[in-house]
Amino acid sequence: MSVQVLKVDWPFNAEPPKMYCPVCGTRLDEEEGKYCEHVDFIFLPEVDDFHHVSAEFQPIVDGIRKVIEDAEEDSDDELASIHDKLLEMDDLGTNVLIEMTTSGMACGPTSFTVLYGFGLYKESSND
Ligand SMILES: [Zn+2]
Numbered sequence: 001m002s003v004q005v006l007k008v009d010w011p012f013n014a015e016p017p018k019m020y021c022p023v024c025g026t027r028l029d030e031e032e033g034k035y036c037e038h039v040d041f042i043f044l045p046e047v048d049d050f051h052h053v054s055a056e057f058q059p060i061v062d063g064i065r066k067v068i069e070d071a072e073e074d075s076d077d078e079l080a081s082i083h084d085k086l087l088e089m090d091d092l093g094t095n096v097l098i099e100m101t102t103s104g105m106a107c108g109p110t111s112f113t114v115l116y117g118f119g120l121y122k123e124s125s126n127d
Contacts (some may be wrong), residue, residue: 010102042115094121
């Protein structure tokens with residue numbers, strides 16, 4: 001069972017969407033950096049880095065970074081990006097990724113992609 005990816009192209013020049021957790025309905029507060037336990041990560045492909053990683057998901061991110069570092073030593077290989085690795089993840093059948101691309105005019109047409117990783121199944125730790 002591999003990860004499920006939902007790709008959404010937001011309409012050109014539309015106000016960026018407010019994202020909510022599909023499990024508990026909590027609003028993702030990207031300004032304050034406050035997320036519910038179901039948000040495993042938020043990844044920004046254009047900057048090739050994470051905006052947020054949950055403590056639980058951190059070991060997976062560390063594993064991905066290790067694989068990429070090892071690949072860089074074998075410099076003949078095509079380098080994989082963190083983005084590719086996230087989309088290739090296996091054994092994360094309870095995860096859903098939403099890849100949201102917004103676009104609009106800045107100094108010309110621009111687009112920006114955010115990859116949200118949700119863990120749909122979490123054992124509740126506090127109740
Ligand atoms: Zn939630």
